[in-house]
Amino acid sequence: MLRIGMVAGEASGDYLAAKLIRSIRQYDSDLVVEGIGGPKMQQQGCRIIYPVDKLSVMGFAEVLGKYWELSKMRSELQNYFIQQPPDIFIGIDAPDFNLKLEKNLHAHNIKTAHYVSPQVWAWREYRIKKIKQAVDLMLVLFPFEKQFYDMHKVPAVYVGHPLAEQIPMKADKHAARKKLCLPEDKKIVALMPGSRKMEFNNLTGPFLLAADNCRKAREDIHFATSLLTDEAVAFFKSSMSEYSLEDLPVSIYKDVSHDIMEAADLVLLASGTITLEAMLIKKPMVVAYKAHWLSYCLMKAMSKVKYIALPNLLADMRLIPECIQQECNPARLELEIMKLLDKYEDLPELEVRFTGLHKQLKLNTGEIASKAILELVAN
Numbered sequence: 001m002l003r004i005g006m007v008a009g010e011a012s013g014d015y016l017a018a019k020l021i022r023s024i025r026q027y028d029s030d031l032v033v034e035g036i037g038g039p040k041m042q043q044q045g046c047r048i049i050y051p052v053d054k055l056s057v058m059g060f061a062e063v064l065g066k067y068w069e070l071s072k073m074r075s076e077l078q079n080y081f082i083q084q085p086p087d088i089f090i091g092i093d094a095p096d097f098n099l100k101l102e103k104n105l106h107a108h109n110i111k112t113a114h115y116v117s118p119q120v121w122a123w124r125e126y127r128i129k130k131i132k133q134a135v136d137l138m139l140v141l142f143p144f145e146k147q148f149y150d151m152h153k154v155p156a157v158y159v160g161h162p163l164a165e166q167i168p169m170k171a172d173k174h175a176a177r178k179k180l181c182l183p184e185d186k187k188i189v190a191l192m193p194g195s196r197k198m199e200f201n202n203l204t205g206p207f208l209l210a211a212d213n214c215r216k217a218r219e220d221i222h223f224a225t226s227l228l229t230d231e232a233v234a235f236f237k238s239s240m241s242e243y244s245l246e247d248l249p250v251s252i253y254k255d256v257s258h259d260i261m262e263a264a265d266l267v268l269l270a271s272g273t274i275t276l277e278a279m280l281i282k283k284p285m286v287v288a289y290k291a292h293w294l295s296y297c298l299m300k301a302m303s304k305v306k307y308i309a310l311p312n313l314l315a316d317m318r319l320i321p322e323c324i325q326q327e328c329n330p331a332r333l334e335l336e337i338m339k340l341l342d343k344y345e346d347l348p349e350l351e352v353r354f355t356g357l358h359k360q361l362k363l364n365t366g367e368i369a370s371k372a373i374l375e376l377v378a379n
Contacts, residue, residue, distance in 0.1 A: 001028065001030040001031070001032060002024070002028045002030070002031050002032070002087050002374075002377065003031075003032045003033075003086045003087050004021075004024070004031065004032070004033045004034075004086050004087065004088055004089070004090060005033075005034060005035050005081045005086040005088070005089040005090070005105075005110075006021075006033050006034070006035040006036075006037065006041070006046065006089070006090045006091075006092065007035045007036040007037075007055075007077070007089075007090075007091050007092065007094065007097065007098055007101065008035075008036060008037045008038065008041060008052055008055075008092040008093065008094070009036075009052070009055040009092065009093045009094025009097060009098070010052060010055065010093065010094070010195060010196060011038060011052070011195040011228060012093070012195075012272070012273040012274075013052070013092040013093040013094060013116065014037055014038030014039070014040045014041055014052050015040055015162075016092055016093070016115060016116065016162060017037055017040070017041050017046070017090075017092045017115075018037075018040035018041050018043065018044045018046075019162050019365070019366050020090070020092075020115065020366065020369055020370060020373070021033050021041065021044040021045065021046060022044050022366065023366030023367060023369065023370035024370045024373060024374065025044070025045070026370070027370065027374060031045070032047075033045065033046040033047070034046060034047035034048075034049060034086075035047075035048075035049055035050075035077070036048070036049060036050045036051070036052060036054065036055060036073075036077070037051075037052055038051065038052035038053075049077065049080070050073055050077070053197075054069075054070075054073060055070070055094050055097055070097060074097060074100065074101050077101065078101055078104050078105065081105055081110065082104075082105065082108050082110075085108070085109075085110050086110065087111070087377050088110070088111045088112065088113060088373065088376065088377050089101075089102060089105050089110055089111070089112045089113075090112075090113045090114070090115055090373065091112070091113075091114045091115070091135075092115045092116060093115070093116040095114070095118035095127075098114060099114070099118070099127070099130055099131065099134045099135075100134075102114060102134040102135055103130065103133050103134035106133070106134055106135070106136070111136050111376055111377060112134060112135050112136055112137075113135060113136060113137040113138070113139060113372075113373060113376060114131070114134070114135045114137075114138050114139065115139040115369065116139070116140075116141060117138055117140045117141070117142075117145045117148075117149070117156075118131075120148070121144065121145060121148040128152050128154070131154060132152075132154055135154075136155065136376055137155050137156070137157065137372060137373075137376050138154055138155065138156040138157075139156070139157055139159050139369050139372060139373075140156050140157070140158050140159065141158075141159065141160065141161045141361075142158075142161070142314065142361070143158055143360065145158070146158040157368065157369070157372045158363075159363060159365045159368040159369045159372070160361050160362060160363025160364075160365045160368065161276065161361040161362075161365065162365040162366065163273075163276060163277055163280055163361075164280055164358055164361035164362040164363075164365075165362055165363070165364070165365050165366075167258070167277070167280040167281060167358075169355060169358060169359075170282075171262045171281045171282055171283075172262065173262060173263060173264075173265075176259050176260075176262035176263035177263045179259060179263075180224070180251070180253065180256070180259055180260070180263055181251075182222065182224060182251060182263050183222050185220070186220055186221060186222035187218070187220050187221050187222070187265045187266075187341055187344075188221075188222055188223070188224055188263055188264045188265050189211065189214065189221055189222075189223050189224075189264060189265065189266055189267070189268060189337060189341075190223075190224055190225065190226075190260045190261050190263075190264035190266070190267040190268065190269070190283075191207045191208075191211060191223055191224070191225040191250070191268050191269075192225065192226065192257060192260070192261070192267060192268065192269035192270060192274055192278075193207050193225075193236075193269075193270055193288075194269075194270030194272065194274070195228050195272075195274075198291075199270055199272075199290075199291075200232060200235070200270075201235070202290045202291065203270055203288055203290060203328070204235065204236055204239045205239055205242075205243070206288070206290070206328055206329055206330050206333060207268055207288070207333070208239055208240060208243055208245055208248065209243060209330035210268065210330040210331075210333035210334045210337065211223050211245075211248060211250065211268075212243070212245055212248060212330075213330055213331070213334040214334050214337050214338060214341075215248065215249060217334070217338060218338075218341065221249070221341075222249045222250075222251070223248065223249060223250035223251070224250065224251045224252075224253065224260050224263065224264065225250060225251075225252055225253065225260065226253045226254065226255060226256045226257040226259070226260040227252065227253070227254055227255075228254070228255055229254075230254075233252060233254060236252060237252070257274065257277070258277065258281070261277065261278050261281050261283055262281055264283060265283075265284075265341070265344060266283060266284040266285060266286070266337065266340050266341065266344070267283050267284070267285040267286070268285070268286045268288065268333060268337060269285055269286070269287060269288070270287075270288060270289070271287050271288065271289040271308050271309055271322075273310070275287055275309045275310045275311060275320075276310045276311070278311075279310065279311040279314075279354050279357060279358070280354070280358050280361075282350075282351045282354045282355065282358075284320070284340045284344070284347055284350060285309075285311075285320050286320070286321050286323060286333060286336040286337055286340065287308070287309040287320060287321065287322045287323065288322075288323045288324075288328045288333065289308055289322070289323070289324045289325065289328060290324075290325055290328040291325070306318075307322060308322055308324065309322050311354065311357065314357050314360075314361075315353060315357065319350060319353055319354075320350075321336040321339075323336060
């Protein structure tokens with residue numbers, strides 16, 4: 001019987017972890033998994049010691065505000081796994097939390113793997129030293145990450161991205177609209193302000209105000225959003241009331257982000273994994289990022305890359321607009337949305353580029369990752 005400790009840091013990590021658990025269980029039906037996770041991990045039989053939303057914090061300043069709570073949680077989890085050692089510990093993303101935990105567990109002769117590389121290739125490259133001390137294996141989602149770790153002599157396996165395997169090459173917009181009862185005669189703009197609470201709170205207002213500006217400019221627009229929790233739905237509706245936008249034509253759904261983006265003509269969304277999902281669904285998008293000013297200043301000072309959106313990073317060119325910090329305001333967001341709507345029929349080249357990136361990322365992710373984990377445990 002294989003026993004695995006696992007920590008996922010947010011909704012996307014919950015999904016990746018659940019897929020990995022399912023793949024490993026094909027080789028060991030008695031598999032035991034426990035740690036920090038969400039509903040998808042729980043559905044795959046993971047015993048949840050702490051819920052995933054405890055780690056869903058983004059940015060230096062935001063993390064600082066929860067430092068003692070996070071440190072206490074990590075210390076308790078570390079002591080638990082040291083006293084009851086798993087065959088392997090796997091950290092899923094959340095590098096600021098997981099790498100320190102992995103390093104301490106590794107020092108107690110517990111094998112460790114990290115799934116989803118921190119963006120060490122983009123900023124804070126000095127973290128590679130800590131990674132070497134913390135993990136026996138890095139599972140990476142993008143081919144350029146494998147090259148980076150090979151250069152630094154850190155064992156790494158490129159597994160592709162599970163979303164590329166899950167999402168079909170061609171989206172069925174009309175079927176998605178029918179499923180969600182969205183109007184066929186309107187331009188559908190998806191509003192996706194993120195899954196992390198602070199990110200969601202920062203972006204909901206600008207997104208709603210930008211949507212209001214757009215509907216004043218065009219009568220043929222309808223908006224749709226998918227929110228993760230009842231709390232998020234309540235916040236979104238209260239924000240509509242705050243800005244007197246109760247009459248905004250927006251359909252609100254819960255936990256159907258893929259369907260919403262498939263039904264949409266374009267997407268206004270937070271930076272992060274969801275930009276990859278939108279790319280794989282082949283949707284034009286406007287990417288937004290807005291953090292605490294201190295978090296942003298520190299990130300900008302240490303950044304080595306020109307872009308923040310994954311489609312732009314993968315293509316190494318600006319395929320989609322990015323509205324960052326001060327530029328993440330209703331007027332700028334409206335401008336970028338309207339640009340895309342006005343030239344919507346002239347975007348086949350973007351779909352071709354997205355399709356090529358999709359093919360590059362589409363591997364048998366679960367099989368490759370599970371075999372790499374089992375091989376590490378066996379050695």
